[in-house]
Amino acid sequence: MSITAPQGFRAVGVAAGIKAAPKLDLALVVNDGPLDVAAGVFTTNRVQAAPVVWSRQAVADGRARAVILNSGGANACTGPEGFADSHRTAEHVAELLEVSAQDVLVASTGLIGERLPMDALLEGARTAAGALAAGPAADDSAARAIMTTDTVPKQASATTASGVVxxxxxxxxGMLAPQLATMLVVLTTDAVISAEAADAALREATRTTFDRVDSDACMSTNDTVLLLASGASGIEPGAEELADAVRAVSADLARQLVADAEGASHDVHVVVTSATSEAAALAVAREIARSNLVKAAIFGNDPNWGRIVAAAGCVPEDVAPFDPAALAVSVNGVQVSRGGGVGEPRESVDMTPRECLIEVDLGAGDATADIWTNDLTHDYVEENSAYSS
Amino acid sequence: MSITAPQGFRAVGVAAGIKAAPKLDLALVVNDGPLDVAAGVFTTNRVQAAPVVWSRQAVADGRARAVILNSGGANACTGPEGFADSHRTAEHVAELLEVSAQDVLVASTGLIGERLPMDALLEGARTAAGALAAGPAADDSAARAIMTTDTVPKQASATTASGVVxxxxxxxxGMLAPQLATMLVVLTTDAVISAEAADAALREATRTTFDRVDSDACMSTNDTVLLLASGASGIEPGAEELADAVRAVSADLARQLVADAEGASHDVHVVVTSATSEAAALAVAREIARSNLVKAAIFGNDPNWGRIVAAAGCVPEDVAPFDPAALAVSVNGVQVSRGGGVGEPRESVDMTPRECLIEVDLGAGDATADIWTNDLTHDYVEENSAYSS
Structure with missing residues (x-):
């Protein structure tokens, strides 16, 4: 599978019995080196799940040998006992792989406020380690084992000019799922890089890809994005070359997340141009992407520029300087509003494609930023209300 | 009707033909004095409708003799022509009433981006002025004429200890309606007060009532809250006495807005206590009230405290200092989470009443704030997507 496309990695997913139904629910990713470089980016929610607390400190030294990930339970808001569970998981995997517990990262996704079934989880880890003793799984079981309400596994890979994978x-x-729909991502590379370079590449890639997915404005307690480097290719790429590849794979995966957002009928790309700064453009794009009125209108195939303009107007002037009378809004290529007023007839906009492009020209500067979001649909409400969770 | 409960006011609503269907769509409120004190609070959206631009400057001198309000069109994003329409409306009403145009306030609600049918509007104003020549209407026609998707007219009144009404x-x-669901409010009093006192009372009342209604986080281009004082009672109440009455009527009307929010099945009262400041409490309350996951869970009668805690955790620490491990969450009186973790069983919460009380104790200080919102329902999505607007 794609996570083992780079040399030096093994990965597998197993059905450990963490989920009520017998499904793949535990994934183990092992870095066989020679390097054990690692970097991580985590949720900025102040309510942090136990695995986030564990992994954040474990990866702080820039090293990791393995990642164990489970679906079927977030291990969030579970107190000291929950942290002990994450710690014990790392120690158990460390014993199985004969590495240090500090070099085992843990990630979880599922319900908040419930303890994990530790017996099943630990036994599943043993099964996974046993399976990996025979080499990397040839299937996509690891990608499948971390799925919650995802309908398809998400994988991506890229090869750089110098041959690094x-x-x-x-x-x-985003969050379009019955639960908080934690975003879990594990990236791997066989590049020879330093921990500092890995960290820089991951942060830059995350900033412009995963951080630009804002499906429903709700931030998880468990978001985790990891990058592991094995150095097994023996190739030391340039910093920019590696960063570009990490960004490309991240962008690919981020786009897959939006495309599989549960309940969504449109993937909405909000692009704000001619801003005074990237931060200003991003603030306006995010405000539009978070407007339930805009999102519901798109579900109804209505290129409702009034709602888009009104959302832009909610961004404070010190955050995004622009003249409301200079705004231009295009939807799927048709400029439905210009000069802050009426533009082309909205009837001329084709809203039937799944992808919807909203372009807002602030007429204030040279900076640009974008956000990917989804529309607000009956299925979103259904997914997030019909099941007790 | 309630707006004419204070002495010195006349009001009426007429069907001017602004709406496509023959419905009440134009209201005229006249202050017969002897005072002509007025104060206004307007949307902070940077995209401001023409009537907002007009009324903001017209009321800046603390005086007004009349308010003309229409449904069926917001007159927003209509450029200089739209502003000329608002100006012309004020001048027309001023001629009819023999007052200055600068003393006529204008408020509009409806679609963004379309000009108003001025001939119909001006003729309707003439009809309304003619009807008022005979005295105040005895019905609720003014309250009905400003309704868009409201299902009931909203009215309230209060009498103070000294007899002021x-x-x-x-x-x-909020915004639970097919359009931006502008909030238009006209308050009247027969108190003898200064323009400064009226302004102070209105701002304080708005801050803790209308500003605390956050149905779907979307801010209109047309929000207008006005207070007119006639002085006709001859009574000069204490500043606090008047402020209390204005706040009471505002709170009553705000609660009616939430109760009639289209598509909603729950009115949700988010109360945050033990915060370090009112601003901190308000930031946490608003974040919870704006979480689509929390709102969808309430629609599903699920007291999902994990989503509530996760929303609280999204507020930056410098905005609202608190320890996530000290949080306690009660839903309808049952403390489902304490110490940042599991509390009473969620099954013991009765979610069937329309009113849902979410109490979050931050354990950090003495300050409190609250927000009223609604749940996220299929009907909300339907209302905001099914009709081209």
Whole structure:
């Protein structure tokens, strides 16, 4: 699978019995080196799940040998006992792989406020380690084992000019799911790089890809994006070359998350141009992407520029300087509003494609930023209300 | 009707033909004095409708003799022509009433981006002025004429200890409506007060009532809240006495807006206590009230405290200092989460009443704030997507 496309990695997913139904629910990713470089980016939610607390400190030294990931339970808001569970999981995997517990990262996704079934989880880890003793799984079981309400596994890979490979798996979709729909991502590369270079490449890639997916404005307690480097290719790429590949794989996975967002009928790309700064453009794009009125209108195939303009107007002037009378809004290529007023007839906009492009020209500067979101649909409400969770 | 409960006011609603269907769509409120004190609070959206631009400058001198309000069109994003329409409306009403155009306030609600049918509007104003020549209407026609998708007219009144009366009408509901669901409110009082006192009372009342209604986080281009004082009672109440009455009528109307929010099945009262400041409490309350996951869970009668805690955790620490491990969450009186973790069984929460009380104890200080919102329902999506608007 894609996560093992780079040399030096093994990965597998197993059905450990964490989920009520017998499904793949535990994934183990092992870095066989020679390097054990690792970097991580985590949720900025102040309510942090136990595995996030564990992994954040474990990866702080820039090293990791393995990642164990489970679906079927977030291990969030579970107190000291929950942290002990994450710690014990890392120690158990460390014993199985004969590495240090500090070099085992843990990630979880599922319900908040419930303890994990530790007996099943630990036994599943043993099964996974046993399976990996025979070599990497040839299937996509690791990508499948981290799925919650995802309908398809998400994988991507890229090869750089110098022959370095970057691979990755992901689950989640902004938050368009019955639970908080944690975003879990593991990226791998066989590049020879330093921990500092890995960290820089991951942060830059995350900033412009995963951080630009804002399906429903709700931030998980468990979001985790990891990058592991084995150095097995023996190739030391340029910093920019590696960063570009990490960004490409991240962008690919991020786009897959949006495309699989549960309940969504449109993938909405909000692009704000002619802003005074990237931060200003991003603030306006995010405000539009978070407007339930805009999102519901898109579900109704209505290119409602009034709602888009009104959302833009909610961004404070010190955050995004622009003249409301200079705004222009295009939907799927048709400029439905210009000069802050009426433009082309909205009837001329074709809203039937799944992908919807909203372009807002602030007429204030040279900076640009974009956000990917989804529309607000009956299925979103159904997914997030009909099941007790 | 309630807006004419205070002495010195006349009001009426007429069917001017602004709406496609023959419905009440134009209201005229006249202050016969002897005072002509007025104050206004308007949307902070940077995209401001023409009537907002007009009324903001017209009321800046603390005086007004009349308010003309229409449904069926917001007159927003209509450029200089739209502003000329609002100006012309004020001048027309001023001629009819033999007052200055600068003393006529204008408010509109409806679609963004379309010009108003001025001939119909001006003729309707003439009809309304003619009807008022015979005295105040005895019905609720003014309250009905500003309704868009409101299902009931909203009216309230209060009498202070010294005998001063405050009355009011309102339309809208946060934003739970096919259009931006502008909030229009006109309050009246027969108190003898200065323009400064009226302004202070209105701002304080708005801050803790209308500003605390956050049905779907979307801010209109047309929100307008006005207070007119006639002085006709001859009574000069204490500043606090009047402020209390204005706040009471505002709170009553705000609660009516939430109760009539289209598509909603729950009115949700989010109360945050033990915060370090009112601003901190308000930031947490608003974040929870704006979480689509929390709102969808409530629609599903699920007291999902994990989503509530996760929303609280999204507020930056410098905005609202608190320890996530000290959080306690009660839903309808049952403390489902304490110490940042599991509390009473969620099954013991009765979610069937329309009113849902979410109490979040931050354990950090003495300050409190609250927000009223609604749940996220299929009907909300339907209302905001099914009709081209």
């Amino acid at each position: 970057v691979g990755g798996i992901a689950k989640g979709a | 405050v009355g009011g009408i309102a339309k809208g509901a």
